[in-house]
Amino acid sequence: MGWPADVPASAHVFVASAAELADTVEVGGEEGHHLARVLRLRTDEIVTVADGAGRWRPYRVGNVTAPGGGPALVRLDAAGGPEREPAASFRLAVAFALTKGDKPELVVQKLTELGVDRILPVLAERSVSRPDPGRAATALERWRRIAREAARQSRRATLPTVEALGPLAALAGHPGLVVAERGGRPADALDSPPADEILAVIGPEGGLGGTEVEALKPWARLDLGPHILRAETAALAAATLLVARRSG
Amino acid sequence: MGWPADVPASAHVFVASAAELADTVEVGGEEGHHLARVLRLRTDEIVTVADGAGRWRPYRVGNVTAPGGGPALVRLDAAGGPEREPAASFRLAVAFALTKGDKPELVVQKLTELGVDRILPVLAERSVSRPDPGRAATALERWRRIAREAARQSRRATLPTVEALGPLAALAGHPGLVVAERGGRPADALDSPPADEILAVIGPEGGLGGTEVEALKPWARLDLGPHILRAETAALAAATLLVARRSG
Numbered sequence: 016m017g018w019p020a021d022v023p024a025s026a027h028v029f030v031a032s033a034a035e036l037a038d039t040v041e042v043g044g045e046e047g048h049h050l051a052r053v054l055r056l057r058t059d060e061i062v063t064v065a066d067g068a069g070r071w072r073p074y075r076v077g078n079v080t081a082p083g084g085g086p087a088l089v090r091l092d093a094a095g096g097p098e099r100e101p102a103a104s105f106r107l108a109v110a111f112a113l114t115k116g117d118k119p120e121l122v123v124q125k126l127t128e129l130g131v132d133r134i135l136p137v138l139a140e141r142s143v144s145r146p147d148p149g150r151a152a153t154a155l156e157r158w159r160r161i162a163r164e165a166a167r168q169s170r171r172a173t174l175p176t177v178e179a180l181g182p183l184a185a186l187a188g189h190p191g192l193v194v195a196e197r198g199g200r201p202a203d204a205l206d207s208p209p210a211d212e213i214l215a216v217i218g219p220e221g222g223l224g225g226t227e228v229e230a231l232k233p234w235a236r237l238d239l240g241p242h243i244l245r246a247e248t249a250a251l252a253a254a255t256l257l258v259a260r261r262s263g
Numbered sequence: 264m265g266w267p268a269d270v271p272a273s274a275h276v277f278v279a280s281a282a283e284l285a286d287t288v289e290v291g292g293e294e295g296h297h298l299a300r301v302l303r304l305r306t307d308e309i310v311t312v313a314d315g316a317g318r319w320r321p322y323r324v325g326n327v328t329a330p331g332g333g334p335a336l337v338r339l340d341a342a343g344g345p346e347r348e349p350a351a352s353f354r355l356a357v358a359f360a361l362t363k364g365d366k367p368e369l370v371v372q373k374l375t376e377l378g379v380d381r382i383l384p385v386l387a388e389r390s391v392s393r394p395d396p397g398r399a400a401t402a403l404e405r406w407r408r409i410a411r412e413a414a415r416q417s418r419r420a421t422l423p424t425v426e427a428l429g430p431l432a433a434l435a436g437h438p439g440l441v442v443a444e445r446g447g448r449p450a451d452a453l454d455s456p457p458a459d460e461i462l463a464v465i466g467p468e469g470g471l472g473g474t475e476v477e478a479l480k481p482w483a484r485l486d487l488g489p490h491i492l493r494a495e496t497a498a499l500a501a502a503t504l505l506v507a508r509r510s511g
Binding site: 018020021100101121125128129130168169170171197201202203238240241242243244245248251252255256258259262 | 266268269348349369373376377378416417418419445449450451486488489490491492493496499500503504506507510
């Protein structure tokens with residue numbers, strides 16, 4: 016039981032399943048390229064490897080090859096037994112109303128670094144950006160790539176789920192739904208979650224509509240401070256406070 | 264005593280001093296342009312006006328003129344008495360080691376929205392970006408403009424101070440200095456600040472060096488969670504947690 020970030024490793028990569036966390040691992044593809052060509056790791060450097068579902072293990076770089084001049088293949092030899100990230104008292108999901116430009120990329124990256132388990136881009140009444148299905152699919156692929164890169168960089172043993180864009184109203188009835196609201200409660204004053212997941216919902220610029228909030232039937236209202244935050248700042252602040260609440 | 268954000272206003276602008284928060288205010292220059300041309304406010308809309316030092320007052324738009332076709336001049340008539348933002352139990356400063364690209368802009372904007380009082384860009388041992396004096400002066404001007412815009416957008420009655428770029432080492436000895444560190448304490452478990460200001464210091468990518476931290480003689484070490492955060496994410500997370508600690 017421990018966190019990958021507690022190991023002074025040169026890098027962190029993901030494999031597809033816990034079964035691959037064997038005594039010796041051959042890392043190829045994008046992850047192998049990252050280790051060999053981007054980070055240029057040398058023999059004996061330490062690397063942590065995770066299965067994306069909470070299991071991970073420390074390794075030492077064996078040798079780095081490029082069979083036939085092709086993609087890099089990195090052999091890793093176990094430098095310790097398999098570990099598991101400490102279990103959280105609840106899972107944390109954040110739904111954020113789609114905003115303009117590259118803000119969703121920033122939100123997905125930061126929520127992943129902070130430790131959010133599930134990320135849900137949603138369309139609210141006042142959402143300005145409403146992509147067609149083709150663009151939405153392209154965006155989803157990009158967000159999932161960003162989440163994977165951020166999970167690698169922040170040394171998480173879990174990969175967050177990034178859900179496909181959907182209507183905000185579909186979240187109504189989630190038993191642990193939290194809205195951000197002036198005059199709400201501080202994160203550490205919230206009751207124990209009634210569900211195994213807290214789902215924080217962040218509106219677009221201009222906020223959620225009053226009837227929109229009522230329809231969501233929130234379990235709790237979270238205070239994010241005395242000023243008006245931009246949508247992406249609100250998402251980051253809510254995640255920061257709820258992650259701290261979960262650890263505290 | 265109250266916050267400008269509690270007033271359902273269409274806009275928020277700054278004047279140079281509390282003396283200008285008279286029963287009638289004529290707003291010209293950049294702020295007048297913002298109200299009349301960018302937001303296109305109409306007669307009777309509500310605007311809050313602040314002096315940048317904590318005093319503010321609600322107004323109603325009187326008339327909007329452009330004398331001789333020149334810059335817009337907006338007359339505001341008081342719609343309530345002068346107010347003051349509630350006093351904080353301590354001031355909050357955040358020093359962040361300069362990072363590449365447009366990250367400092369993001370950090371200045373977000374720290375301002377969150378309510379930080381003093382923002383200090385610094386050069387640490389591992390800082391990659393080291394601008395010459397000319398570039399540093401240009402950057403400082405840009406950061407101050409960004410802070411002003413963010414304070415307006417987030418409806419603060421105070422304007423944060425953005426200090427000129429300086430060496431991290433110059434902060435040593437600040438009595439309320441906090442470093443972000445794995446295994447540090449949660450924000451709500453910190454002792455009462457020994458000074459009227461808490462100064463959170465955020466290192467560059469790669470963190471602060473061990474001797475660098477010792478030289479700072481930190482008063483406290485703050486935990487930012489189990490993962491490794493990018494420098495700009497760490498700055499935002501620290502500010503979020505310390506602002507919540509101050510309100511809580």
